[in-house]
Amino acid sequence: MGLLHRLYARAAPEVWETETRLLHVLRLVRRPVAVQWIVTAACDLHCPHCYSSAGKRAVGELSTEEAKRLIVDELVALGKPTLVLAGGELLLRKDIPEIIAYAAEQGLEWAMHTHGGHVPKFRSLLARHPPALAAISLDGEREQHDLFRGKRGSFDAALAAIRVLKETGCREVVAGTTVTRLSADRVADLFPVVAASGADSWGLHLFAPEGRGAEHMALFPSAAQLRRVAAFARRKRAMFHVELCNEWGSAGADDMYYRDQPFLCGAGRISCVIGASGEVLPCTTTDLRESEGNLRDRPLRQIWAQGFTRFRRGGNGECSDGKECWLQSRNGNACREQAFGCGRRVG
Amino acid sequence: MSARPLRGLAAWMTAAWVALTLLRRLWRGEVVVLSQYGAPVVRLLAIALVFLASCAEKVRAVQAEPQDQDQETRATPTPAPEVVVDQEFPDGLTDADLQRAYSWIAPRTLHRYFYPEAMGEVAGSVPIGDMGEHPLPAMREPDEEMRQRGEVLQAAIDAHRRTAHLGPTAAELLALLDAAEALSVYDEWFAGHLWRHARTLRPAPVALLARIERHLRIVHALTMAQASTGPIEFSAWRSKAGPPPGWQRLRVPPGLVAAAREAFKQGADAGTWESEASLELTVARGEVVLIKRAGETRIAAGAPLRLRRLDVVRAPAAAVLRHPTLGELALPAGAELGAWNVAQFLDSAARAWVQGRLRAVLDGEATAVTELEAVLPAAHEAIRAALADAEGRETGGRTAALRLLLQAFDE
Numbered sequence: 134m135g136l137l138h139r140l141y142a143r144a145a146p147e148v149w150e151t152e153t154r155l156l157h158v159l160r161l162v163r164r165p166v167a168v169q170w171i172v173t174a175a176c177d178l179h180c181p182h183c184y185s186s187a188g189k190r191a192v193g194e195l196s197t198e199e200a201k202r203l204i205v206d207e208l209v210a211l212g213k214p215t216l217v218l219a220g221g222e223l224l225l226r227k228d229i230p231e232i233i234a235y236a237a238e239q240g241l242e243w244a245m246h247t248h249g250g251h252v253p254k255f256r257s258l259l260a261r262h263p264p265a266l267a268a269i270s271l272d273g274e275r276e277q278h279d280l281f282r283g284k285r286g287s288f289d290a291a292l293a294a295i296r297v298l299k300e301t302g303c304r305e306v307v308a309g310t311t312v313t314r315l316s317a318d319r320v321a322d323l324f325p326v327v328a329a330s331g332a333d334s335w336g337l338h339l340f341a342p343e344g345r346g347a348e349h350m351a352l353f354p355s356a357a358q359l360r361r362v363a364a365f366a367r368r369k370r371a372m373f374h375v376e377l378c379n380e381w382g383s384a385g386a387d388d389m390y391y392r393d394q395p396f397l398c399g400a401g402r403i404s405c406v407i408g409a410s411g412e413v414l415p416c417t418t419t420d421l422r423e424s425e426g427n428l429r430d431r432p433l434r435q436i437w438a439q440g441f442t443r444f445r446r447g448g449n450g451e452c453s454d455g456k457e458c459w460l461q462s463r464n465g466n467a468c469r470e471q472a473f474g475c476g477r478r479v480g
Numbered sequence: 481m482s483a484r485p486l487r488g489l490a491a492w493m494t495a496a497w498v499a500l501t502l503l504r505r506l507w508r509g510e511v512v513v514l515s516q517y518g519a520p521v522v523r524l525l526a527i528a529l530v531f532l533a534s535c536a537e538k539v540r541a542v543q544a545e546p547q548d549q550d551q552e553t554r555a556t557p558t559p560a561p562e563v564v565v566d567q568e569f570p571d572g573l574t575d576a577d578l579q580r581a582y583s584w585i586a587p588r589t590l591h592r593y594f595y596p597e598a599m600g601e602v603a604g605s606v607p608i609g610d611m612g613e614h615p616l617p618a619m620r621e622p623d624e625e626m627r628q629r630g631e632v633l634q635a636a637i638d639a640h641r642r643t644a645h646l647g648p649t650a651a652e653l654l655a656l657l658d659a660a661e662a663l664s665v666y667d668e669w670f671a672g673h674l675w676r677h678a679r680t681l682r683p684a685p686v687a688l689l690a691r692i693e694r695h696l697r698i699v700h701a702l703t704m705a706q707a708s709t710g711p712i713e714f715s716a717w718r719s720k721a722g723p724p725p726g727w728q729r730l731r732v733p734p735g736l737v738a739a740a741r742e743a744f745k746q747g748a749d750a751g752t753w754e755s756e757a758s759l760e761l762t763v764a765r766g767e768v769v770l771i772k773r774a775g776e777t778r779i780a781a782g783a784p785l786r787l788r789r790l791d792v793v794r795a796p797a798a799a800v801l802r803h804p805t806l807g808e809l810a811l812p813a814g815a816e817l818g819a820w821n822v823a824q825f826l827d828s829a830a831r832a833w834v835q836g837r838l839r840a841v842l843d844g845e846a847t848a849v850t851e852l853e854a855v856l857p858a859a860h861e862a863i864r865a866a867l868a869d870a871e872g873r874e875t876g877g878r879t880a881a882l883r884l885l886l887q888a889f890d891e
Contacts, residue, residue, distance in 0.1 A: 162513050322880050371891070
């Protein structure tokens with residue numbers, strides 16, 4: 134296995150591409166590794182970059198029984214990928230302990246993305262069923278974070294959430310920062326906060342103009358900011374586990390400086406997103422034109438097997454070159470070239 | 481009938497059944513989710529195809545290679561070394577050494593034993609030398625030799641703490657580096673730390689700078705090696721999924737050191753210390769000596785010169801360097817120029833330009849940040865002064881960009 138692993142790691146993007154083409158020819162699809170469910174659109178914060186335009190509960194959100202039957206049971210049949218619970222704010226949903234307990238009973242690993250404000254209230258649940266991964270949003274130092282999130286005290290709540298999650302046995306707690314034009318030049322000030330927070334790693338997301346973010350296009354960082362933050366992340370990896378998340382796209386041969394494993398876009402290939410009302414989407418977009426179907430109409434297994442074909446063809450195409458973040462590419466953001474100079478050096 | 485032909489028949493029938501099932505499915509256009517047993521088979525097939533394609537590529541490259549390969553090598557002059565400093569990958573280093581070192585001091589954590597300098601110094605908010613007292617962790621079941629080496633490193637750190645505020649000597653910093661490397665501790669932050677503490681030493685400690693560069697090249701080679709062997713640590717961000725049950729946080733992948741040695745041999749450089757915060761100059765008049773990796777190169781008038789943070793430029797006689805934005809830098813005979821003291825050689829117009837750009841940053845002009853970034857060795861002193869001046873004043877977060885820039889120079 135050592136030799137095979139090295140052969141794979143040496144040319145992971147090429148192997149991935151070849152495998153994609155093989156699977157397409159043989160009419161096979163990979164089993165999902167992670168399926169994210171937007172548990173609710175309800176949220177008590179009002180962040181300008183929110184990809185799901187969260188605020189009020191959406192019309193037609195899945196019921197408890199539907200969540201168990203249409204999501205958890207289907208995931209078990211799909212080989213038990215990690216169930217990633219996100220929102221809105223997932224912990225505002227009253228039946229979330231019941232759904233988590235049910236998923237755990239079925240042997241599913243689960244993860245969550247939260248702003249952290251309600252985590253301490255769920256200490257006993259988290260201790261009983263610790264998530265494999267929890268991502269807590271941290272968008273700046275206290276003043277900047279609270280201003281951006283629109284609620285005083287949310288910064289302290291996020292730090293408290295990180296502590297509670299570590300104390301209750303979560304295997305990987307990550308602090309997640311969305312890099313915007315406002316926060317890009319302030320990441321150096323945030324570093325000591327993240328490093329001292331107790332988080333295991335720091336994921337630098339990149340603003341994507343989806344959902345409410347589409348109303349704030351000016352938040353997209355400038356080319357110089359993208360390059361500076363990428364260089365910052367590379368340097369800080371000497372001191373902390375910092376990763377540039379998928380929205381940044383691939384740095385090609387330079388990926389090793391920004392992440393532990395080469396970039397591979399998982400949208401529709403190894404992961405998908407289930408919207409609050411059951412729409413199955415390739416990634417964290419709220420644009421229903423991208424939906425491959427609704428869980429209420431067709432089982433997830435069927436949607437997964439038959440949908441997302443444009444992501445699975447292989448070759449250079451809008452969704453299948455495996456180098457761009459699909460969301461950024463869809464919105465015409467050439468962030469890859471700007472951050473890593475991919476047009477010039479790698480690619 | 482013996483068992484052997486029966487087994488053969490069964491194998492053929494199974495293969496035929498698989499082929500027929502596949503053909504039937506393809507004919508009907510059915511799409512099937514890969515089973516947990518099928519996935520490795522497809523992955524194996526993909527690896528084999530990619531491997532064969534890369535072999536074919538290599539064969540083609542060898543056939544197309546020109547015969548006279550050493551022409552360029554002959555044309556390049558070898559600089560005469562001022563001091564001989566080992567620039568090789570450490571001979572005896574093994575995967576087991578790294579595993580032991582990382583199990584003792586986890587990757588990316590060495591700075592914690594130098595806290596709070598690691599967090600504050602580079603932001604300009606904590607004076608260099610103001611370090612806390614954090615002893616190294618206890619080793620797990622060390623042998624006698626390891627225990628002794630651990631004591632040597634702890635003693636070197638303690639000595640460093642005592643003398644840091646007075647300005648350490650090159651010998652003390654080298655002793656610290658030796659003690660760390662004797663335990664296979666390779667750490668980029670640590671190399672930067674030594675470089676920062678060597679900033680006031682005159683003449684510039686070229687042997688120490690060369691050793692720091694070697695250390696950084698080894699760290700870079702280890703990073704490059706992980707691209708082929710797999711990472712030392714688990715990465716959470718790949719698929720939004722968490723680590724698998726039973727996962728171990730730290731595991732040096734087999735073959736890491738061999739791959740790093742190869743990357744080093746292929747020319748792994750000092751990473752961001754090679755690519756960031758350098759100054760592109762031209763020798764306008766006279767001649768200077770560039771000292772890089774302890775090797776000297778004479779650079780005559782008209783030739784370009786790239787001053788990295790790990791380099792030193794000496795002027796045996798008066799010389800003038802030119803920068804497209806900063807103008808001329810006049811070096812008197814015997815002058816020594818390094819990344820730390822560039823500002824000392826700027827003329828008044830260049831100093832005024834730097835100050836103007838600093839004010840523009842504080843006024844919120846985004847392009848000024850990029851302009852200062854391009855001349856960091858010339859601007860870092862002024863940035864430090866501006867940050868000290870702004871301390872305690874409300875700047876609407878505009879000094880944050882200056883701290884980010886300063887870190888690009890310091891780290």
